[in-house]
Every structure is written in structure tokens, then in C-alpha cells.
């Protein structure tokens with residue numbers, strides 16, 4: 001079973017305590033956005049075989065949303081971090097780089 | 110086996126079948142086998158030999174000679190430098206696309222490239238439910254086309270795919286489902302798809318092992334499609350591969366596509382683990398890996414790849430001759446010809462490429478089914494496995510042109526594309542050959558942008 005560390009309450013939460021919330025760091029578009037940007041935001045998704053960033057909710061715990069960096073090819077978890085950010089923090093990026101040199105995801109490297 | 114006769118044309122590397130010579134050839138071939146005791150003509154080096162028909166007569170003939178005369182069903186080939194069409198992915202959809210390119214459009218200079226083995230993806234991992242009782246018109250059109258092609262597939266391919274139209278019931282266990290399935294039954298009537306709404310007594314009659322008075326979710330009725338059923342999944346892949354090989358197409362296993370080459374926005378070929386291969390048209394038919402291939406070609410898809418699991422029990426005596434799907438509780442079950450109870454459930458909630466799902470989903474599925482089928486509570490489960498399914502936002506597939514000229518995608522079948530294999534191949538071949546098909550028009554990858562969803566998620570819940 002997938003186990004993620006909740007960055008708020010600090011517990012190692014089992015997958016059954018969590019709710020998967022899909023791709024992280026979506027750039028939200030407003031009414032004045034172009035059709036392309038809006039389509040991208042609403043429907044297109046990163047679907048990499050490798051490094052991936054996701055939203056998760058500690059639903060049967062503290063109830064808060066957080067982010068996780070995982071590898072979809074091995075199920076390895078690189079780390080989790082609070083949701084009050086628009087991009088993965090440097091320490092998480094460094095951890096990923098140590099294990100997956102040259103990784104890229106959306107606009108992040 | 111004696112060494113091949115010198116100068117024997119059945120053993121010459123460059124031997125190519127011409128269709129009109131085939132009948133004469135099979136007589137010569139039979140003589141040839143008798144003369145030198147040759148076991149096979151289409152050998153590992155990729156010699157092309159005529160396909161022999163399977164029949165009761167062939168079985169009798171082979172029984173008399175210790176089964177020494179069976180040829181390989183399809184040839185193992187090494188890729189050529191260039192093809193008119195390259196299909197990536199030798200699952201059911203890729204192979205069916207190639208088959209109908211040849212059969213309906215005479216396009217046979219085709220290679221089907223597979224990174225693993227034939228049908229080793231979801232085609233060989235699914236629970237083989239076949240039905241066409243979808244809600245939306247475009248879905249009904251392609252799924253019913255598909256179901257009807259399954260009716261004659263064994264004859265068309267001369268390969269027993271064990272299509273068994275034993276009937277499929279989708280149980281209604283909540284009032285919302287009752288309304289939903291009645292609506293689907295009415296929609297199906299308008300679409301010309303034969304289904305009916307049946308009450309709980311009829312459900313019990315069709316499937317006596319079911320407990321219809323469950324404490325949590327009593328059975329309130331069901332949507333019944335009498336000509337739905339199951340088929341042998343591997344055989345579907347093998348039958349198409351054999352037919353493609355026989356048309357002169359190259360089915361190449363252990364050949365992973367690693368890049369899509371293009372010039373000026375048009376595809377010119379692919380790079381693979383067996384070298385570069387050029388093509389005029391490229392079909393990406395790789396299910397869970399669609400996102401990966403799209404990335405190679407430089408575009409994105411509205412698809413996420415997640416694990417879906419299934420399991421089978423120890424074999425038991427025949428007890429259930431119908432397929433039952435219980436969508437509220439996320440479980441479905443049928444009995445295979447071997448006697449195993451074949452069980453499937455819902456997908457995991459997160460992206461995954463490992464073909465391994467979370468255990469608690471299996472637990473949930475079995476827990477739910479035990480309530481409806483109390484007799485399975487003491488069954489031992491034999492095997493469990495997972496596949497990576499390609500899920501779109503509206504739970505409908507994508508059969509489409511792409512932003513790259515000459516590149517087409519057939520994907521997004523998600524948890525329910527086995528039933529669609531022949532219809533999808535038929536439609537995709539037309540799209541690739543002619544640039545347009547009435548069956549694929551609505552399934553464009555650009556429909557999301559226009560808000561033209563083909564929303565089956567509400568109707569189906571679980572869409573196997």
C-alpha cells in the first residue's frame with residue numbers, strides 16, 4: 001500500500017486514509033485566457049512515466065490538501081510538501097535530481 | 110526432421126506468397142511436408158509461407174501424423190526500412206486497425222511494433238466483458254459495430270476467439286441506477302441496440318446464485334443485454350496477428366518505439382530499439398502508454414494512466430452462465446470456461462505505470478461481491494494482476510488525427526476497450542486510410558476544447 005507522509009500532522013498516512021486529487025501545480029486560467037490555455041488547464045494532463053507531482057488530501061486525518069512527488073514507474077515517493085506553493089520546493093527538487101538526474105516535468109526541472 | 114531439400118522454395122528466405130497462388134501452394138506445401146518431414150514453413154527467420162486454414166479436417170489430418178504439420182500462426186519478422194503505415198502497439202486495437210487497413214482498404218505494407226509480446230498489455234489482462242449498452246449515440250454506434258463484428262469474428266479470422274454471447278446484466282442497486290439504466294434502455298431502443306430493463310425476479314432467474322435481498326444494496330433490477338458476453342482475450346490478439354501476418358504485414362515483437370521523427374510538422378518515421386523505421390502514416394495505439402508516445406510526438410493528451418486489477422478464483426463447477434456487473438459497489442463477475450470466477454473492480458486513484466495496483470481495491474471489490482454472491486465467500490483466489498488503463502475525462506475513447514500530420518491516435522479506452530476491439534479497428538483503419546470516418550468523427554481529441562464530451566461516466570460508473 002502506498003504510504004505518504006502528511007506534511008501538516010506528520011503522520012505516515014496509508015493510502016486508505018488519503019484521497020488522490022490528480023495533477024499538482026495546475027496553472028489556473030481566467031475568463032480572459034486564450035482557448036488554448038483554457039483547454040490545457042481544464043483537460044490536458046501531465047501523464048509521465050517517471051517523476052510526477054500530485055495533490056493528495058489527508059482525508060481521514062487532518063483533512064488538509066498537500067503535494068507529493070512520486071515516480072509513476074517505480075512507485076517510489078521522493079517527498080511531500082504543503083500545498084501553499086505554486087512550485088515544488090528546492091529541497092524536493094534536489095532529492096529528485098539525486099535519484100533521477102536530468103528529470104523534467106511540465107515547466108519544472 | 111531431415112535437412113531441407115536444396116533449392117526448396119518453401120525454405121528460400123525471400124519467398125513471398127502471392128494470394129492467387131495460395132491454394133496451389135498449400136497442396137505443394139502438404140506434399141513438401143510429407144516428402145521431407147518438414148515441421149514448419151514460416152520459421153523464425155521470417156520466411157513467408159501460406160497460412161493454413163484451421164478446420165475440423167485439419168485437426169483430423171494432424172491427429173493422424175502426430176501434429177507435426179501445424180505451421181506457426183504468425184511469422185517473426187525483422188523490420189524493413191520503410192512501410193506505408195506503422196502501428197505502435199500490438200494489443201487488440203493496434204492489430205485490429207492493421208487488419209482492417211488490409212482487409213477493407215488493401216493497405217498491407219504495414220508493420221505493427223510491440224515493445225513486449227503480442228497482447229501482453231491490457232488486451233491479455235482484461236476480464237473480457239463485451240456489451241454495447243452505452244448511453245450516448247456515438248458510443249452506441251462504435252460499440253454496437255464492435256459487438257456485431259464479434260459475432261462472426263471466429264469465422265472471419267478462421268480463429269476460435271470463443272465469443273460467448275451469454276448475456277450481460279448491469280445491476281441497479283440504488284434508485285439513481287434504476288433511473289439511469291431505464292434511461293439507457295430507452296436510449297438503446299432508439300439506437301437500435303437490443304437491451305431491456307428487467308426486474309429483480311428476472312435477475313434472480315438469470316443468475317440464481319445471486320442474493321437479491323442484500324442488506325446494503327438490494328437488487329432493484331438491471332439493464333440486460335442478451336447478446337453481450339465474453340470472448341477469449343488472447344485469441345483475439347492472436348487471431349488478428351495471424352490474419353495480419355498472412356496479408357504480408359510484419360508483426361514485430363520486442364521492438365520498442367523510442368521516438369517519433371518528423372520534418373516540417375509531418376511524420377517521417379520512428380526510432381525503435383531495432384533501428385529507425387520510416388513511414389508515411391503512424392498510428393499510436395498503446396493504451397496506458399499513450400501519454401508517453403504523445404510526448405515523443407510533441408503533443409499532450411487529456412489522459413491519465415492508472416492501474417486496474419482483476420483476479421480469478423480456483424475453478425469450480427458451472428454455477429453462473431451470465432456476466433454480472435454491479436457498478437454501485439464496483440465489482441463484476443463471470444465464470445470462465447475453465448470454471449474460474451473472473452472478478453474485476455475499480456481503478457486506483459493515482460497515476461501509475463507499474464501494472465500493479467493497491468491491495469485494498471481488491472479487498473473492496475471482493476467484499477462487495479460477497480454480499481451479492483454469498484457463495485463465493487469461501488472460494489480461494491488463484492491469481493491477481495493489474496493493467497495500466499488510459500482514462501479520459503469523459504470516459505470515452507479518442508480516435509483522432511493529431512497536431513502532427515500523419516500521426517493518428519487510438520486510445521482512451523480505459524477500463525472498457527476489449528469489447529471495442531473490432532469496431533475500433535474498423536473505424537481507425539477508415540480514419541487512417543481516408544482521413545475521415547463516420548464512426549470516429551465524434552471521438553476527436555479536440556472535442557474537449559469544444560465542450561463536445563461523450564459523457565459515459567455518469568451512465569456507466571464502472572465502464573468495463
Ligand SMILES: Cc1cc2nc3c(=O)[nH]c(=O)nc-3n(C[C@H](O)[C@H](O)[C@H](O)COP(=O)(O)OP(=O)(O)OC[C@H]3O[C@@H](n4cnc5c(N)ncnc54)[C@H](O)[C@@H]3O)c2cc1C
Pocket residue numbers: 197198199200201202203222223224225226227228229230231232233234235236237238239364365366367394395396397398402417418419453494495496497498520522523524525526527528529573
Ligand atoms: C484488469 C482489467 C480489466 C478489464 N476488463 C475489461 C472488460 O471486462 N471489458 C472490456 O471491454 N475492457 C476491459 N478492460 C479494458 C481493455 O483491456 C482495454 O481497453 C483494451 O485491452 C485496450 O487494448 P489496446 O490494444 O488499446 O491496449 P493494449 O492491449 O494495452 O496494447 C497496447 C500495447 O502497446 C505496447 N506499447 C506501449 N508502449 C510501446 C512502445 N513505446 N513501443 C511499442 N509498443 C508499445 C504495449 O506493450 C501493449 O502491448 C480491462 C482492463 C484491465 C486492465
Ligand SMILES: [Zn+2]
Pocket residue numbers: 006007008009010011058061062063064
Ligand atoms: Zn495530516
